[in-house]
Amino acid sequence: MTDIERGVLSDADRRQFHVRLPFGIAKILVFIGLLIAGLGPMLWLLKAAISPTQDSIREPLALFPSGEVQWGNLATAWQQGHIGFYLGNTAIIAAGSAITSLVVCTSAGYVLSVLRPKWGPVLSAAILATLFVPSIVSLVPLYLTVLKLPVVHTNITNTFWAVWLPPAASAFHVLIVKRFFDGIPREYFEAARIDGAGPLRVFTSVVLPLSRPILGVVALLTIIGSWKDYLWPLLVLTNPDLQPVSVALPKIARVTELNIQMAGLFLALIIPVLLFLVFQRAFLRGVGMSGGIKA
Amino acid sequence: MHRRFRAGIPALLFALPVLGIFLLFSWGPIVKGLVMSLQKTNLVDPVQWVGLDNFHYVLTDPALGQAVGNTLWFTFLALLFGFPLPILLAAFMAELRGRSWAYTVLAYLPVITPPVVAILLWRFFFDPSATGLFNTVLGAVGIGPQPWLNSPGTAIPSIVLEATWAGAGNAVIIYLAALTSVRADLYEAAELDGAGVLRRVWHVMLPHLRGVILIMLLLQVIGTMQLFTEPLLFTGGGPQGSTTTVLLLIYNYAFVNGDYGAATALSVLLAVALAVLSAFFNLATRRWSME
Numbered sequence: 001m002t003d004i005e006r007g008v009l010s011d012a013d014r015r016q017f018h019v020r021l022p023f024g025i026a027k028i029l030v031f032i033g034l035l036i037a038g039l040g041p042m043l044w045l046l047k048a049a050i051s052p053t054q055d056s057i058r059e060p061l062a063l064f065p066s067g068e069v070q071w072g073n074l075a076t077a078w079q080q081g082h083i084g085f086y087l088g089n090t091a092i093i094a095a096g097s098a099i100t101s102l103v104v105c106t107s108a109g110y111v112l113s114v115l116r117p118k119w120g121p122v123l124s125a126a127i128l129a130t131l132f133v134p135s136i137v138s139l140v141p142l143y144l145t146v147l148k149l150p151v152v153h154t155n156i157t158n159t160f161w162a163v164w165l166p167p168a169a170s171a172f173h174v175l176i177v178k179r180f181f182d183g184i185p186r187e188y189f190e191a192a193r194i195d196g197a198g199p200l201r202v203f204t205s206v207v208l209p210l211s212r213p214i215l216g217v218v219a220l221l222t223i224i225g226s227w228k229d230y231l232w233p234l235l236v237l238t239n240p241d242l243q244p245v246s247v248a249l250p251k252i253a254r255v256t257e258l259n260i261q262m263a264g265l266f267l268a269l270i271i272p273v274l275l276f277l278v279f280q281r282a283f284l285r286g287v288g289m290s291g292g293i294k295a
Numbered sequence: 296m297h298r299r300f301r302a303g304i305p306a307l308l309f310a311l312p313v314l315g316i317f318l319l320f321s322w323g324p325i326v327k328g329l330v331m332s333l334q335k336t337n338l339v340d341p342v343q344w345v346g347l348d349n350f351h352y353v354l355t356d357p358a359l360g361q362a363v364g365n366t367l368w369f370t371f372l373a374l375l376f377g378f379p380l381p382i383l384l385a386a387f388m389a390e391l392r393g394r395s396w397a398y399t400v401l402a403y404l405p406v407i408t409p410p411v412v413a414i415l416l417w418r419f420f421f422d423p424s425a426t427g428l429f430n431t432v433l434g435a436v437g438i439g440p441q442p443w444l445n446s447p448g449t450a451i452p453s454i455v456l457e458a459t460w461a462g463a464g465n466a467v468i469i470y471l472a473a474l475t476s477v478r479a480d481l482y483e484a485a486e487l488d489g490a491g492v493l494r495r496v497w498h499v500m501l502p503h504l505r506g507v508i509l510i511m512l513l514l515q516v517i518g519t520m521q522l523f524t525e526p527l528l529f530t531g532g533g534p535q536g537s538t539t540t541v542l543l544l545i546y547n548y549a550f551v552n553g554d555y556g557a558a559t560a561l562s563v564l565l566a567v568a569l570a571v572l573s574a575f576f577n578l579a580t581r582r583w584s585m586e
Contacts, residue, residue: 006392006479006482006483007389007390007392007474007477007482007500008386008389008390008482008492008495008496008499008500009390009492010482010483010486013492019492023390026387027391030384030387030388030398031397031398031401034398034401034402035401037401037402037405037460038400038401038402038403038404038405038464039401039404041405041408041413041416041417041420042404042408044428045416048419056419057422057426058426059426059431060419060422060426060427060428060431061428061431061432100316103312104312104313104316105313107309107310107311107312107313108309108310108312108313110309111306111309111310111313115305115306115309116306117303117306117307117310120306123310123313123314126317126322127313127317130317130321130322130325132570132573133325133566134517134521134565134566134569135521136521136542136545136562136565136566137324137325137328137329137559137562137563137566138321138324138325138327138328139545139549139562140328140331140545140549140555140558140559140562141323141324141325141327141328141331141559142320142324143549144327144331144338144555145319145320145323145324145327147338149319150319150323165316165319165320166320168312168316168320169316169317169319169320169321171321174313198305199305199306199309200305203309224407227409228409228410230410230411230524230528231523231524231546235550245409246409246410246411246412247411249411249412249415250411250415250528253415258419261415262416262419265412265415265416268409268411268412269408269409269412272407272408272409273404273407273408276403276404276407277400280400280403283403284399284403284468287403287465287468287469287472
C-alpha cells in the first residue's frame with residue numbers, strides 16, 4: 001500500500017550483517033505473529049464450523065481428532081439457522097445506509113464546497129461541532145426520536161428507515177467529501193456554467209463523475225460500519241424478520257448446538273472478509289485518510 | 296476571484312438532506328439529551344421537570360462507583376497493552392518499504408471481523424475449563440488453566456485482550472499513513488551526522504509521529520471509556536458486576552429500567568467528563584509542544 005523511499009534503515013545499514021540478521025528474524029517472527037492473530041481465528045473458526053461439537057470442546061486445537069468432517073453444518077446454519085436470511089437483512093441495511101450517506105454527504109459537500117452560500121460557514125461549523133460530542137449523549141434521545149419522529153409523529157422502529165437514516169448524520173463523511181470537492185479545479189465548474197449548465201447539471205455531470213474514488217471510500221466505510229453495528233439495530237429492530245445477522249447471532253448462539261453456531265459465525269465473517277480483500281486498497285486508503293483528518 | 300453560483304434557492308435545496316438528517320438525528324438528539332437529563336419521562340405519563348434530581352439519583356447510585364472504577368481500570372489496561380503495540384508494528388512495517396502488503400492485510404483482518412462474531416468466537420476461546428482453547432495453549436507452556444471471563448479479577452483483562460486484538464489493525468494503518476510522510480532526507484541528514492538506528496527513531500521518527508500519537512491517545516481513551524458491546528455480550532456485566540461499565544449502566548437505566556432521565560443524566564456526565572479530559576489533554580500537549 002505504502003511506498004516509502006527509505007525509512008529509519010538506510011541501504012547501507014541493510015547490507016550490514018548485524019542489522020540484516022535481526023531484521024530478517026524480526027520479519028519472520030512478526031509475520032508469524034500476524035498470521036496467528038489475523039488469520040488464526042478465522043481458520044480455527046472454519047475448522048470448528050465443519051467439526052463435530054465434541055471435537056471442538058474436547059480438543060480445540062486438534063485437527064478433526066474424531067476423523068469426522070461435517071461440511072453439512074454450513075448448509076444447516078444457512079437454512080435452519082436462517083443465517084442466509086439474516087445476512088440478506090444485513091446487506092439491505094448496509095446498502096440503504098450507504099445510499100443515504102452518499103446522498104447526504106455529496107449534496108452537503110456540494111453546498112459547502114461549490115455553491116458556497118453566505119450561511120455556508122455556519123452550516124459547516126454546526127456539522128463540525130458534532131464531531132466533538134461523544135455519540136453516547138445522543139443514544140437515548142436518538143432512540144426516542146425514531147420511536148416518534150418530530151413533526152410527523154411517526155414511529156419508524158421496525159422499519160429499515162430506523163437504521164438507514166441516523167448513520168447518514170456523519171460529520172466525518174461530510175468533511176472528507178467536502179475536502180475532496182475542494183480539490184476539484186474551479187475552472188471545471190466555470191466552464192460547465194458557461195456552457196449553460198445549472199447547479200443541478202454541474203452536480204450530476206461534473207462533480208459526481210470526478211468524485212468516484214471518494215464516493216467509493218464513503219460507501220465502503222458506511223457499509224462496514226453498518227455491518228459491524230450491533231447496539232443500534234438491537235434497539236430499533238425488535239422484529240426478527242428485519243434483524244441483521246449481528247443481532248441474530250447472539251440469539252442463535254443461545255439455542256443452537258456449538259458446531260452449527262460456529263458455522264453461522266463463519267458465514268457471517270466470510271462476506272466482509274471477501275469484501276475487504278477485493279476492495280482492500282480503497283479500504284486502507286479510507287482508514288489512512290481518517291488518520292490524516294484526525295491529526 | 297471565482298464567481299460563485301447565485302446562491303439562494305439551489306443552495307438551500309441541496310442543503311435540505313443534510314439539514315434534515317442532522318436536525319433529526321444529530322443536533323436534535325444532542326439538545327434533547329441535555330433537556331431530558333432535567334426531566335422525568337417514561338413515555339406514558341406527561342413529562343415532568345425535575346431539576347437536578349436525575350443527577351442526584353445517578354450520583355448516589357451505589358453501582359456508579361464500581362462502574363466508574365471498572366471503566367477506568369479497563370481504559371488503563373487498554374492503554375498499557377493496546378496503545379504501544381500498533382506504533383511498534385507500524386514502525387516495523389514501514390521498514391519493509393512497500394512490501395508490507397501481506398502484513399497490512401493480516402493486521403487489518405481483525406478490524407474487518409464484525410464485533411459480534413469476534414465476541415462469540417472469543418467467548419469460546421475463553422472457556423475456563425482445562426480443555427478451553429486458551430487454556431490448552433497455556434497448558435502447553437506449563438501454565439495452569441485461567442478462569443478468564445468467569446472471575447472478577449481476570450474478566451476485564453480478558454476483555455482488554457480481545458479489544459486490543461480487535462482494534463490494533465486500525466491504528467497500525469493510521470500510523471503507517473503518517474510514517475509515509477517522513478521525509479527521507481531527514482533520516483539521511485541524521486545518518487550523516489552519525490546518528491545510529493535508535494537515535495534516528497528517537498529524534499526523527501517519533502517527533503514526526505507525535506501529533507498522530509497524541510490524537511490517537513485521546514481518541515483511544517474516549518473510545519474505551521464508552522466500552523459497551525464487549526461487556527454486554529461477553530459477561531452481561533458480571534461476574535459480581537466486575538465488568539459493568541458506565542455505558543452498560545446507561546443502557547440498563549434506559550432499556551432495562553425505562554428510566555430515560557437517569558440514562559441521559561449519566562450520559563451528560565460522561566460526556567462532560569470526556570470534554571474536560573480532552574480540554575485538559577489539549578492544554579497539556581500544547582504546553583508541551585511549545586517547549
